Amino acid sequence: MDRAALFDVDGTLTDTNHLHITSWWEALRQAGHHVPMHAVHRAIGLPGEDLLDHLLGEDRDHSGDARLSAGHDTLYATYFDRLPAFESAAELLGALSKAGWKVLLVTSATDRELKALRQAIGAEDAITDTATSDDVEQGKPAPDPVRQALELAEVPSGRAVYVGDSVWDMKAACRAGVAAVGLLCGGIPGADLEEAGAVAVYRDPADLLACLGDSPFSWVPA
Known part of the structure; x- marks a missing residue:
């Protein structure tokens, strides 16, 4: 078998975990969310929507989630040529x-x-x-x-x-x-x-x- x-x-x-941490932290900061990096670290490995729920709570306004994820993706993409x-x-x-x-x-x-x-x-x-x-x-x-x-x-x-x-x-x-x-x-x-x-x-x-x-x-x- x-x-x-x-x-x-x-x-x-x-x-690449710390590249994700920095990218999520900066995307969150730009949107006005002050989340410590150690908390972001513990959430790495979750899909984007679940990561945001874990960090910001499920009972929140989700209207900005797409912008947050896009912000992370744009920041992380700057590392693609040297991962x-x-x-x-x-x-x-x-x-x-x-x-x-x-x-x-x-x-x-x-x-x-x-x-x-x-x-x-x-x-x-x-x-x-x-x-x-x-x-x-x-x-x-x-x-x-x-x-x-x-x-x-x-x-x-x-x-x-x-x-x-x-x-x-x-x-x-x-x-x-x-x-x-x-x-x-x-x-x-x-x-x-x-x-x-x-x-x-x-x-x-x-x-x-x-x-x-x-x-x-x-x-x-x-």
């Missing part, structure tokens, strides 16, 4: 692909963002497919994006491993019945990732690659 390696992108394979991938991100995806895993990206990124992120990672030959929040009714921490990835891979939840950097990633994977692996490179403490359901935590893609033979990926037989 096939196996699926599911990966979040921002903060997991690419060192940094984490060390060994491409090698990790390549190693899993060569070992017979279907490698899928599970992300809230827009199509333009995703194109730039994939170019930054540089592992096109290893990537089987992508599941985005546009494909489902609810984004992370709902299980919908992970389940969508499983459907694309045609793999049951017990034959998959999900790697992410946020509590939203861990919760989405657990709710979909998939083993969740946390990475610290997104800036979220390991204890928080474990509390959200991570079965193992590594520093970054390079650390996971070095430990691959003893990681949760080794729990799923070929």
